[in-house]
Amino acid sequence: MKTAIIYYSKYGTTEQVAHLIGKKLDNEVDYISLKKCPKPDIRSYDRIILGTSIYAGTPSRMVTQFCNKNQPLLEQKVIGLFICCMNKEQEAEEMNKAFPEYLQSLVIPKAILGGEFQFDKMNFIERFLTKKIAKASSSVSRLRYDAIKEFVDKVN
Ligand SMILES: Cc1cc2nc3c(=O)[nH]c(=O)nc-3n(C[C@H](O)[C@H](O)[C@H](O)COP(=O)(O)O)c2cc1C
Numbered sequence: 001m002k003t004a005i006i007y008y009s010k011y012g013t014t015e016q017v018a019h020l021i022g023k024k025l026d027n028e029v030d031y032i033s034l035k036k037c038p039k040p041d042i043r044s045y046d047r048i049i050l051g052t053s054i055y056a057g058t059p060s061r062m063v064t065q066f067c068n069k070n071q072p073l074l075e076q077k078v079i080g081l082f083i084c085c086m087n088k089e090q091e092a093e094e095m096n097k098a099f100p101e102y103l104q105s106l107v108i109p110k111a112i113l114g115g116e117f118q119f120d121k122m123n124f125i126e127r128f129l130t131k132k133i134a135k136a137s138s139s140v141s142r143l144r145y146d147a148i149k150e151f152v153d154k155v156n
Contacts, residue, residue, distance in 0.1 A: 002027065003048070004047075006034060006040060006049070009053055010055070013115055013116040014051050015033065017082070017148065018031055020145075024149070024152040026156050042070060042073055047080070048080075049082070050081050051083065054094045057097070058094075058097065059094075064100070071102060078108075079103060081111070082112070086114075086115040095110065109151055109155050114143040114144035116140065117136050119139045
């Protein structure tokens with residue numbers, strides 16, 4: 001089964017998670033960053049795993065646009081969905097909003113896989129907001145390795 005993991009990652013965490021997932025999958029995987037390749041051709045893939053990070057409660061616009069533009073094709077594929085985020089209280093709602101209804105309504109693997117604050121990569125405003133809202137003052141990684149494993153098991 002030919003698989004593509006298609007993701008948007010601002011500072012690299014979702015990209016890192018995409019690779020952790022891909023390394024554990026049974027078949028060969030192509031990694032497609034929507035930042036580098038906003039309009040990928042997905043016709044040749046049987047399985048598409050979609051991932052986005054969450055900022056200010058919302059998914060990447062590029063992921064939303066990709067899902068909207070490719071609906072007829074995505075409806076023919078085997079799908080898995082994941083998000084990377086840091087707000088435990090909001091994460092279930094963020095997951096529900098992260099992908100369009102036509103994907104959310106499918107019975108498919110969906111997962112919230114944790115996230116990271118990388119202060120060294122943030123700009124001044126992001127650092128300020130992260131300190132004020134998330135009360136974090138230095139870099140922290142909260143990737144959910146167990147959830148990643150569970151997600152891959154379901155996808156496989
Ligand atoms: C400015 C800023 C805003 C964020 N807003 C949210 C948010 O609303 N909800 C959330 O769950 N996580 C939020 N996060 C956490 C990111 O989702 C997390 O850092 C994620 O790992 C980023 O992944 P990326 O490097 O792949 O973009 C925010 C992070 C930053 C720096």
